[in-house]
Amino acid sequence: MDLATARAAVANTLDGVEGVNGHTYRPAAPRVGDAWPILPTLELEEGLVWRPTWHVCVFLPQDERAAAMWLDTHFAALVAALRTGDLFAESADLGLITVSGSDQAVLVVTTRGH
Numbered sequence: 001m002d003l004a005t006a007r008a009a010v011a012n013t014l015d016g017v018e019g020v021n022g023h024t025y026r027p028a029a030p031r032v033g034d035a036w037p038i039l040p041t042l043e044l045e046e047g048l049v050w051r052p053t054w055h056v057c058v059f060l061p062q063d064e065r066a067a068a069m070w071l072d073t074h075f076a077a078l079v080a081a082l083r084t085g086d087l088f089a090e091s092a093d094l095g096l097i098t099v100s101g102s103d104q105a106v107l108v109v110t111t112r113g114h
Contacts, residue, residue: 003039003052010037010054010087017081019074020058030059030099032070035078051112056082057097058107067094067105079109087113 007024014022014035023036035058042050058078060067079089091110096103 006052006054007037007039010056010082011035013081013084013087014056014058014078017074017078019070020078026057026097030097030104032059032061033074034059054087054111054113056109056111057095058109059097060094060105060107062105071107075107082109082111087111 011022011024014020014037016022017035019033021031021034023034026036026038027034035056038055038057039052040055041053043053045051061070075092079092082089089109089111093108093110095106095108097106098104
């Protein structure tokens with residue numbers, strides 16, 4: 001599967017999760033629940049196949065309690081959907097992205113597949 005097709009498949013998988021809006025690329029003005037894949041690395045497996053690692057970013061509420069509650073509600077379904085989309089979630093971390101000049105909270109799920 002080429003990278004553009006894989007990216008679209010990840011976005012479609014994300015879009016199927018209640019409370020999550022899948023995007024192929026980061027939206028210009030992300031809102032709570034917006035999610036998109038980032039491709040940080042490609043590894044050559046056995047000299048034959050390039051295997052991508054995808055970071056799936058999910059924009060969280062910016063209030064700490066609201067972000068925790070969002071995760072409590074949506075995390076399990078998000079990871080389950082990624083699994084059915086032929087991805088394996090290896091880890092999940094809270095991170096920051098810069099939006100309009102300020103750092104904003106995101107969930108970053110590291111996955112392998114496609």
